[in-house]
Amino acid sequence: MRTQQFEDLVTRARSLAEAGDGGASRRVLGLAGPPGAGKSTLAARLVDRLGGLAALVPMDGFHLARAELERLGRTDRKGAPDTFDAAGYAALLARLRAPEPGTTVYAPAFDRSLEEPVAGSVPVGPAVPLVVTEGNYLLHDEGAWARVRPLLDEVWYLDLDDRLRVPRLVERHVRFGKDPVRAEEWVRVSDEANARLVARGRDRADLVVAVDRMR
Template sequence: METSDLAALTDRARRLGADGRRRVLGIAGAPGAGKSTLAARITEGLQGRAVLVPMDGFHLAGAELERLGRADRKGAPDTFDAAGYVALLRRLRHPEGQEPVYAPAFDRALEEPVAGSVRVPADVPLVVTEGNYLLLDEGPWAPVRGLLDEAWFLDADPGLRVSRLVERHVRFGKPRPYAERWVAGSDERNARLVERHRARADLVVRLG
């Protein structure tokens, strides 16, 4: 199934959490597809009945990527704490008591994850999570799809997606030639991997 109607998407997310039990909605897509923007709009549209928990909070710290020799591949599947993300999703699906759960976020200005950034109250019925690798069926990412009550794949025009990525890197301080090389190499390799798993989504979303 495909859709491009933001109001219909918001209503679909509202119905997902309508019975009051904790549900998790995942929004997957390639780098630069607009996942964080869509997830934020859906969350805002639900007016306090949803919290956004991004996958990017589980980026490994820069120092650890250097130690592992993976800094030149930052953003690839093995540059995240996938097991930590899975453990958080399990906590979010089955909250205990009335205490909130705290999740990390990624600070693009610092280019580092920041712990305890996102507060998820126990009574919020819907968690919206977004990221590249929610639909992967291999390695430590494989359990993620089973922890999502519904998964959407955000499909974006390739040219627009690449342009967004380059501008994002430039906006956060990268020289344009470096940004263009990074997007053409690392980001596009990751995009091809993400695209191969789109069939595992319940819904394909195309927004202008």
């Protein structure tokens, strides 16, 4: 199933929020897709439109810290599935699905200016009925990532033409500090390898969103 209209997505997300009572249970909506597809942008727009009905919890908060990537010898592969704490992410999603009365859950975020995760950055109050989470590997089915999909009530896959997505991704890397040549090389060698892996989960999504046609 495909949709392009932002208002249609708001209506669908609102229905999920209304199905969660913010007490004994909470709904979780996932936005998946390759790097540069617009996941964080759409997630933020949805949460903004839903007001207090939704909170945004990004998967990128579970990036391993630079020091740990260096210890593991994975700094040149940052963004690959094994450069995240997938088990920790799944554990947080499980906790978010079953809120404790009177308890705020604090989730990590990712600071692109620092290129580091920052703990305790995102508060999710007990009465919030919907969590929107976004990231590359929500539909990935290997290792601890396989625990993620069953914890999501819906997953939408964001589909953006590579002719738009790749230049956007290069520009983002430049904006956050890489020189243009290094940015293009990183996208070609690292990000696009990850994009091919992410695309394998496309058919497991509940909805495919054509980002370039969305208004």
